[in-house]
Amino acid sequence: MSRHRSKRTPCEDTRVSGLVVQLLTTEWTKEARGGPGARTRNSTPPALVLPKVMTQPEDAPFRLHHVYFSEQRSFLPRQWTDVHRGKPFVEVEAFRVEHADDGVRVLLDHGKMGLPGSLEWSGGARGQRHEALFHLSPGEWGRGVYNERIQYWETGHWGYCKHVLNVGLLEAADLDVFLSTRPDHEAIREYLLRQGGPAAPGSRSARLHIVAS
Incomplete structure (x- = not known):
């Protein structure tokens, strides 16, 4: 009696190589600046597992994964x-x-950041103040963070955003690479966001850990 060979599904390759960009944005209003709202928006993660579609195509100049929390x-x-x-x-x-x-x-x-209390970063200075955060070599990944205060022109009200950028020049990395490993480089620019006050105390080029509240 002949045997029937089992047909096994080939193992799916879920490793990612090349340049991958993941941006996580959290947006809130003054209603979530304190209390339960603040706890909820502060719990949004700094990274998520990359979707499987990011494994292809490897030759794409930039593969982007956007995540938005509002x-x-x-x-x-x-x-x-x-x-x-x-x-x-x-x-x-x-x-x-x-x-x-x-x-x-x-x-x-x-020049593209909504920083209150700093006229030199608005108007004519828009797009002209590039700060080099970090450089990646093959196999490395880094994280950049900044926050900002923005105005909703249709209502005149103010809102707040925190942006987290995870960038990897990856070599056969797992899809959870931004969660399971530590960044090789990190630059945090978090400012105390006051409606009428300075955007940030001290030097703008310093590594800041002042959480928006």
Whole structure:
């Protein structure tokens, strides 16, 4: 009697290589600045598992994974992916990720940040104040963080955002690489966001850990 060979499903390759960008944005209003609302929005994660679609195509210049948490949706994540081609750089919020000869550079455009109390970062200075946050070599990943206060022009009210950028120049990494490993580089620019006061005490170039409240 002949035997029937079992048909096994080939193992799916869920490792990711190449340049991958993950941006997580949390947006809230003054209603969530304190109490239970603050605890909820402060609990949004700094990283999530990359979707399987990010494993392909490896030759794409920029593969982007966007995650958005809003007070309006009770800070539940809304996710989508994108692929950018045709340029040696990509801009997401005030972050700029660009190819360098030997890796990747990540910069922060202070001209695109909503920083209260700092006139030099508005108007004519918009887009002209690039701060180099870190440089990635193959196999490394880094994290950049900044927060901002923004005005809703249709209502005149103020809102707040925190942006977390995870960037990896990966080599056969697991999809949870931004969760299961520590970043090789990290730059945090969190400011005390007051409606009428300075955006940040001390030097702007310093590594800040002042949480928006």
